[in-house]
Amino acid sequence: MNRQLILCGTLVAALATASCSNMTQSQQSTLSGAAIGTAAGVAVGAITGEWAWAAAGAAIGAGAGYLTEQERQRQAAAQQKAFDAGVQAGKAQSQQKN
Numbered sequence: 001m002n003r004q005l006i007l008c009g010t011l012v013a014a015l016a017t018a019s020c021s022n023m024t025q026s027q028q029s030t031l032s033g034a035a036i037g038t039a040a041g042v043a044v045g046a047i048t049g050e051w052a053w054a055a056a057g058a059a060i061g062a063g064a065g066y067l068t069e070q071e072r073q074r075q076a077a078a079q080q081k082a083f084d085a086g087v088q089a090g091k092a093q094s095q096q097k098n
Contacts, residue, residue: 006042029069030062037061 023031041057 006046026066026069026073029065029072031065033065033068034058034062037064 037057037060038054039057040061041054042051044057045051045053
């Protein structure tokens, strides 16, 4: 019975993750985190016999996925800002030489 429950949970998580085609990157990361957290929670729940781990895993995974995507966006913005500053500095330096 536990194997069927784990297999069913894993299949549902895989199908949910596969249906992310028209979601934003932030939504995809949140859903992926929730799916991974749920799978981990189901595994722990199967070992301990307490299925509340699945809900806890889903909540923690969703939060981690969301925060990871937010950090990724902050890093991309900082890199773009540094690149733009470098381009502007290069243009200014090139105009000074001419």
